Amino acid sequence: MPLLTVNLHVAGKRCLIVGGGKIARQKAERLMEAGADLSVVAPEVGSMPKGVRIIRGTVEPEDLDGMYLAIFATDDRVLNRKLYHLARGKGVLSMAVDDVDAADFFAPAVLRRGDLEIAVSTCGKGPAFSGHIRDLIGNLIDESYGEALEWFARFRQTRLKGVSMAKRAGLFRHLLALDYIEYFRSGRIAQWEARVEAVLASRSGETD
Numbered sequence: 001m002p003l004l005t006v007n008l009h010v011a012g013k014r015c016l017i018v019g020g021g022k023i024a025r026q027k028a029e030r031l032m033e034a035g036a037d038l039s040v041v042a043p044e045v046g047s048m049p050k051g052v053r054i055i056r057g058t059v060e061p062e063d064l065d066g067m068y069l070a071i072f073a074t075d076d077r078v079l080n081r082k083l084y085h086l087a088r089g090k091g092v093l094s095m096a097v098d099d100v101d102a103a104d105f106f107a108p109a110v111l112r113r114g115d116l117e118i119a120v121s122t123c124g125k126g127p128a129f130s131g132h133i134r135d136l137i138g139n140l141i142d143e144s145y146g147e148a149l150e151w152f153a154r155f156r157q158t159r160l161k162g163v164s165m166a167k168r169a170g171l172f173r174h175l176l177a178l179d180y181i182e183y184f185r186s187g188r189i190a191q192w193e194a195r196v197e198a199v200l201a202s203r204s205g206e207t208d
């Protein structure tokens with residue numbers, strides 16, 4: 001069955017990882033990048049990103065209280081599954097890293113170009129395949145796309161403020177069909193802006 005694809009805001013929200021090994025660290029890195037208020041509980045905790053609250057000891061059911069999200073990354077499959085069901089009962093969004101049937105969500109493979117985020121999932125069927133597809137897309141979508149996004153976002157906020165949605169949509173379709181990325185790749189932003197001005201002038205008589 002297809003999954004609902006969303007991008008979660010976790011900044012400042014209490015999150016928990018149970019387990020302190022390699023996989024726990026990988027998951028912790030992603031949560032910290034997104035600004036989570038993260039605690040990690042395990043008897044042995046390896047290196048963790050800066051800012052993680054480390055609780056040394058075995059997990060207790062109360063550790064889940066008040067959590068927004070929890071990830072169970074111990075090397076004990078039975079425990080991870082048990083924690084998932086416990087967390088569900090407490091209404092905590094959660095996942096066992098070793099059991100696709102004990103998860104409210106899966107982590108996709110992610111490609112970032114500034115605020116451009118491309119997430120790849122296989123609905124749990126092939127995590128390494130997700131990474132492979134992310135790398136293929138990465139060869140096509142270089143850093144210039146992140147810069148282009150910043151430009152378009154600024155343009156939208158400044159020049160298109162107050163312009164109707166229908167008009168904005170039409171204009172974006174027009175601009176995005178141009179070879180805009182070549183301007184960003186070669187740093188010819190002034191030339192790109194001149195071209196946009198010409199497009200705006202040519203469309204200025206249009207009504208909604």
Ligand SMILES: C[C@@]1(CC(=O)O)c2cc3[nH]c(cc4nc(cc5[nH]c(cc(n2)[C@H]1CCC(=O)O)[C@@](C)(CC(=O)O)[C@@H]5CCC(=O)O)C(CC(=O)O)=C4CCC(=O)O)c(CCC(=O)O)c3CC(=O)O
Binds near residue numbers: 030
């Ligand atoms: C369901 C899911 C839950 C979750 O973790 O979110 C899950 C589950 C499991 N992964 C396992 C193994 C591996 N996982 C990776 C890598 C990644 N795993 C990621 C996500 C996910 N993994 C979610 C589904 C994502 C989707 O829908 O595609 C990625 C995309 C993102 C990330 O981790 O952030 C990241 C790659 C990104 C990158 O390259 O950057 C590798 C490859 C490697 O390490 O190089 C291997 C070894 C090869 C193999 O087994 O395929 C096992 C078996 C464990 C065992 O047997 O012991 C399970 C459990 C099971 O399948 O039952």
Ligand SMILES: NC(=O)C1=CN([C@@H]2O[C@H](COP(=O)(O)OP(=O)(O)OC[C@H]3O[C@@H](n4cnc5c(N)ncnc54)[C@H](O)[C@@H]3O)[C@@H](O)[C@H]2O)C=CC1
Binds near residue numbers: 022
């Ligand atoms: N989802 C994914 O992307 C992947 C998942 N895995 C799975 O992830 C699991 C963890 O792998 P690693 O991090 O490499 O294992 P690891 O052996 O490095 O770490 C296990 C951690 O669990 C902790 N732990 C054990 N019992 C605990 C308890 N009662 N309470 C709290 N913490 C406890 C240990 O102290 C240790 O820190 C494995 O079972 C593996 O199957 C493996 C690869 C990828």
